[in-house]
Amino acid sequence: MGPGDQAATAALDEFVAARSGALLRTAYLLTRDHALAEDLLQTALTKAWFAWRRIQGEPEPYVRKILVNTYASWWRRRWNGEQPTETLPEPTAVDTVGDAAEPSDLWTAMGRLPRRMRAVLVLRYYEDLTEAQTAEVLGCSVGTVKSQASKALAKLRIDPALAEPGEPGPGATDDEGDLR
Amino acid sequence: MTTIADLRRVLDQHADEVGVPQTVARTAGVHQRVAAVRRRRRAVAVGTLALVVLGGAAVAVVPRLGPAQPAAPTLLGRKAPTTMHALGFTYRTDGHGETFAGSGSFHLSESDQPRLFTWTTSPRSSVVLGLPDNTRWHSRESRFRDYVVVPAGESGTVQVSAPNGRVGIASYDLTGAPPPGYTKAGLTYRSDVAGTALLRAMVSDRGQVDLRGSFSVPDGAVAVAPVCSGLPADDVIHLAFDGSERTEVSGSQCDSSDFADAGSHVTSTFSAALRPGTEPGTAATMRMWVTHGDDDTQVVAAGSAPDLRMGLGVYGSLRSERVGGDDLPDRVEYLGHTWALRTIANGSTGGVHPSLPVSKVDRVIGIAWTNHGRIRVSFHAGTASGGGEFSGVGSGSIGDLWAAAGTTPTVTLTGGTGRYGIAAYERID
Numbered sequence: 001m002g003p004g005d006q007a008a009t010a011a012l013d014e015f016v017a018a019r020s021g022a023l024l025r026t027a028y029l030l031t032r033d034h035a036l037a038e039d040l041l042q043t044a045l046t047k048a049w050f051a052w053r054r055i056q057g058e059p060e061p062y063v064r065k066i067l068v069n070t071y072a073s074w075w076r077r078r079w080n081g082e083q084p085t086e087t088l089p090e091p092t093a094v095d096t097v098g099d100a101a102e103p104s105d106l107w108t109a110m111g112r113l114p115r116r117m118r119a120v121l122v123l124r125y126y127e128d129l130t131e132a133q134t135a136e137v138l139g140c141s142v143g144t145v146k147s148q149a150s151k152a153l154a155k156l157r158i159d160p161a162l163a164e165p166g167e168p169g170p171g172a173t174d175d176e177g178d179l180r
Numbered sequence: 181m182t183t184i185a186d187l188r189r190v191l192d193q194h195a196d197e198v199g200v201p202q203t204v205a206r207t208a209g210v211h212q213r214v215a216a217v218r219r220r221r222r223a224v225a226v227g228t229l230a231l232v233v234l235g236g237a238a239v240a241v242v243p244r245l246g247p248a249q250p251a252a253p254t255l256l257g258r259k260a261p262t263t264m265h266a267l268g269f270t271y272r273t274d275g276h277g278e279t280f281a282g283s284g285s286f287h288l289s290e291s292d293q294p295r296l297f298t299w300t301t302s303p304r305s306s307v308v309l310g311l312p313d314n315t316r317w318h319s320r321e322s323r324f325r326d327y328v329v330v331p332a333g334e335s336g337t338v339q340v341s342a343p344n345g346r347v348g349i350a351s352y353d354l355t356g357a358p359p360p361g362y363t364k365a366g367l368t369y370r371s372d373v374a375g376t377a378l379l380r381a382m383v384s385d386r387g388q389v390d391l392r393g394s395f396s397v398p399d400g401a402v403a404v405a406p407v408c409s410g411l412p413a414d415d416v417i418h419l420a421f422d423g424s425e426r427t428e429v430s431g432s433q434c435d436s437s438d439f440a441d442a443g444s445h446v447t448s449t450f451s452a453a454l455r456p457g458t459e460p461g462t463a464a465t466m467r468m469w470v471t472h473g474d475d476d477t478q479v480v481a482a483g484s485a486p487d488l489r490m491g492l493g494v495y496g497s498l499r500s501e502r503v504g505g506d507d508l509p510d511r512v513e514y515l516g517h518t519w520a521l522r523t524i525a526n527g528s529t530g531g532v533h534p535s536l537p538v539s540k541v542d543r544v545i546g547i548a549w550t551n552h553g554r555i556r557v558s559f560h561a562g563t564a565s566g567g568g569e570f571s572g573v574g575s576g577s578i579g580d581l582w583a584a585a586g587t588t589p590t591v592t593l594t595g596g597t598g599r600y601g602i603a604a605y606e607r608i609d
Contacts, residue, residue, distance in 0.1 A: 025195040
């Protein structure tokens with residue numbers, strides 16, 4: 001390990017101690033599983049280590065970008081010869097660690113969203129990023145963010161966990177109002 | 181009625197379920213992964229080399245100017261080979277070598293390509309190499325019959341010792357010669373990766389947006405290795421077998437750089453039958469194609485992704501062993517060699533301290549478990565260590581753990597309830 005590697009390692013260790021808790025929350029909202037969230041976060045931090053010397057300014061936005069994009073298309077691979085999973089695995093059983101007090105239908109419905117749509121909702125409504133910032137993180141256009149958010153909310157609206165009898169059809173979304 | 185405010189509240193509420201950060205375990209886990217990635221790297225860009233003896237006694241210089249190729253050095257009266265082969269790749273002498281009486285060390289400078297080292301002794305002696313990542317490599321071979329590949333990105337001090345004599349060590353650079361397999365425009369799928377045969381590979385022409393092929397279904401599971409680069413930001417690559425879509429990748433993640441060994445990028449494994457009732461020997465289709473966004477069903481127009489390159493390889497049949505309730509492969513590749521699963525120890529988790537017996541040879545270790553609750557896995561073998569902390573329900577595994585000859589691999593599993601297994605791999609090449 002060269003001097004540059006040692007500096008990167010020390011900087012990453014400091015970053016993990018200070019900020020990895022916040023990133024783990026984002027990872028958990030994306031994966032909805034504690035073990036997968038930890039796996040995703042460590043995968044993202046590992047990728048960040050190799051680019052640490054190239055990061056300009058605060059590393060957290062950069063690491064968050066890696067984390068979200070790794071989640072959005074997680075081609076898992078570990079040691080050469082290991083057999084990764086067919087797709088990002090869903091929990092094999094209900095992870096009861098810290099289950100919410102309420103039987104959240106909305107949380108259940110979010111679990112059925114495609115990964116990129118779920119990522120857009122987490123970035124927009126948990127991280128409170130603007131559409132432009134969300135597009136920057138996901139590496140896509142603002143128009144794509146808008147359409148993904150719109151489709152995600154539309155899917156939530158008609159999800160069996162949330163659909164109410166007599167619900168009207170799809171309509172416009174409103175950040176301050178209904179999912180409709 | 182569900183509102184955006186409800187959505188924000190649910191996200192905040194569930195984010196709070198995340199407990200106190202386990203930063204120590206997380207940091208250790210990241211360090212282990214970094215070390216594992218560095219071992220795997222086989223970048224193809226030409227780097228600088230290599231062998232600078234510490235202490236100023238001698239310096240290996242690297243004149244790679246002009247078309248003349250350096251000649252292999254003669255060490256302890258024996259001429260080193262001009263080329264060496266590891267996992268199908270060809271390495272060529274960089275002209276450098278050094279001899280040590282009993283023991284010595286040299287500095288390995290950082291490079292973006294792997295380096296191969298081979299040695300001879302006089303008189304015959306065992307050899308121990310201490311690599312920059314603290315791996316201690318043992319060999320009983322001499323006369324340049326054995327080697328070790330140090331992955332790209334590794335740098336630091338390499339210690340060399342031959343307890344019963346003198347040792348001469350020579351260094352080699354990776355060449356651009358493709359290994360046996362399928363190569364097109366610099367993208368290579370090896371014919372064999374970790375003992376698993378290449379069933380079919382296809383590589384796009386630059387800008388091609390729809391890639392189709394087929395392969396003969398084997399009697400067992402298959403692994404797929406897709407790579408890509410140059411996908412426009414908002415486009416998506418879809419991957420399907422026998423008409424059933426399996427995975428996709430978006431533009432920002434389409435950044436594969438290791439085209440020289442695309443076959444090592446296995447990302448998914450499928451059971452033997454892609455469709456129920458599929459018989460071994462029948463043809464299965466495979467397809468990669470590009471659309472604008474996730475939901476678009478239309479392939480983008482030809483020429484709309486001029487920089488796109490795609491490759492897809494299918495390997496099979498995969499062979500694995502059930503270890504600790506999880507599947508571990510029966511072959512792995514590590515430091516330029518192939519290793520086979522030789523020993524398995526199974527047990528139950530919960531404060532147990534299982535171990536494998538000491539061995540006279542170096543081993544690669546994998547640990548697998550099936551667990552309920554948070555589990556912490558710690559591994560030690562001599563000066564080598566690894567591990568991590570995992571939660572949730574289900575199975576998992578970690579690999580890339582090193583147990584040098586003469587050390588006892590010990591695993592500590594705390595927390596949770598379930599099964600564990602330790603697998604030891606030994607060299608077969």
